[in-house]
Amino acid sequence: MSKSLTPNVPREVATLRTLRIAKHFPFFLAVAEEQNLHRAAERLNIAQSALSRRIADLERELGDVELFERQARGVAITPAGQTLAKDVRRILLSIEEARRNVRRIADGDLGTLRVAFSEAMLRRPVLPxxxxxxxxxxxxxxxxxxxxxxxxxxxxxxxDEIDVAFVIDEATDVDQFDRLHVGQDRFMLALPADHPLAALPSVRLSDIASEPLLWPARHMSPRLFDRMIAAFDARGVSPNIAVEVAAxxxxxxxxxxxxxxxxxxxxxxDRTPANIVLRELVDLDLPLPLSMLWPKGSASPLIARFIELVQQRLAEEA
Structure with missing residues (x-):
């Protein structure tokens, strides 16, 4: 369990106190570096009396801690002041780092991009x-x-668990995502090189009506499974599913x-085993458009830059 910044002090009060202290840091640091109120005031372009009040206010906010010893020719920083100066420099550097990081995130140069894809997309040249x-x-x-x-x-x-998705497109989700068409896939028949059907230039569904089939697993994509069954039914073929496979x-x-x-x-x-041949299923009416999806109306610069690269790559392949 985390502890509050100041014991027995409400978080809101501690936060206000922190802000009151922090606003004095530039003035304190100028005096610490110049070791002279007059030179520090000139550097900050404020009156010396106003600078003195700032230092006094900071000492009071810190619990009446003496940060400087007043001397005839200037001021000498105390051990407490030296420790504070070191901490203030570290704090200001961390603030500048935060500013740069915010700027880089806004520009799309920093952050996390989560990209998801199906096996069909990973096998296409564009995504890798x-x-x-x-x-x-x-x-x-x-x-x-x-x-x-x-x-x-x-x-x-x-x-919101991923930022970009490469999917088999569905006409039913056009209102949910923005999209970019990235290609078209199709079903092919993979069979042993010595199978009788391998001698044919292409295959029809009726040719494989009695053949045991290796079918894309239903648990992987129920909608695609059902669309495939419907496509076979439309040709009067009842598929003999021997094994459902996931890859x-x-x-x-x-x-x-x-x-x-x-x-x-x-x-x-080029990635098919030597003992396997591929044949087109000429009457399997099941188009598989591939699209890249991302959240509707996204303002993410990272997503925008990724989309731009995909568009460039697709234009090169066209």
Whole structure:
């Protein structure tokens, strides 16, 4: 349990006393450094009598502590005054540091940016490139990364637990977030290179009606799971779901082992195992637009700078 700054003194009173003391610091420090009231008054551009009153007021606020010994040719700082001078310099430096930090946060040069993304987005070139560039440009910003499903990202964005989300876009949340379209994904079929369907240039849903399938896990994204079932139903196909998988790499391994054919997103030919081939599912009508989301009307300079980098990278790839 923390203790109050001054025993038996209400916090409000202690705060007011602190403010009354602090307003005298510049005057005290000038006298401490000049060791002469006249020179200190000239430096501060005030009357010597006004400066003397300031020092007297400070001594009284501190409990009638003598900070200077008056001498014929000036003043000599007391041990108590020397200790206060050291503390005042430290306090003023910390205030200046706070000012600079506030300015840097306002300018987007300092703070924390929390970025979440789905597996589909991490496998696209734009996100890793932007993360690297952001770190290089703003090394003082703490960049936190969260691999999450699209549904989890939306929930955490609404709860102010992340700042930016890369998701499979949904038409139902246009009023909740600002967004930037960053690409389009699609489902592909991952199958062993020696599977009979691998000989076809593309595959239809009817071709895999009796095949065991490796299906994106329902607990990862219930809405996407239901949309996939509906898309199969629309083609008169009831999917034979053998295993629900949580990641593309798992689907690759299980497909290679002959457990089933993988229905996957975020597929890249250059990252596909040698014993696995990818085929387009030509009649799976399930578009997967990818968007970056952030809080509606956000004024965060960090988010603004991140958005700018994403826009630049997308323009370069166009």
């Amino acid at each position: 490139a932007v993360l690297r560039e952001f770190r290089a440009l703003y090394p003082a910003v703490e960049l936190r990364a969260f691999p999450l499903t699209s549904d989890a990202q939306r929930s955490r964005l609404l709860a 593309v790499d798992i689907a690759y391994e299980l497909a290679a082992a002959g457990i089933g054919l993988g229905i996957i997103t975020a597929a890249r030919a």
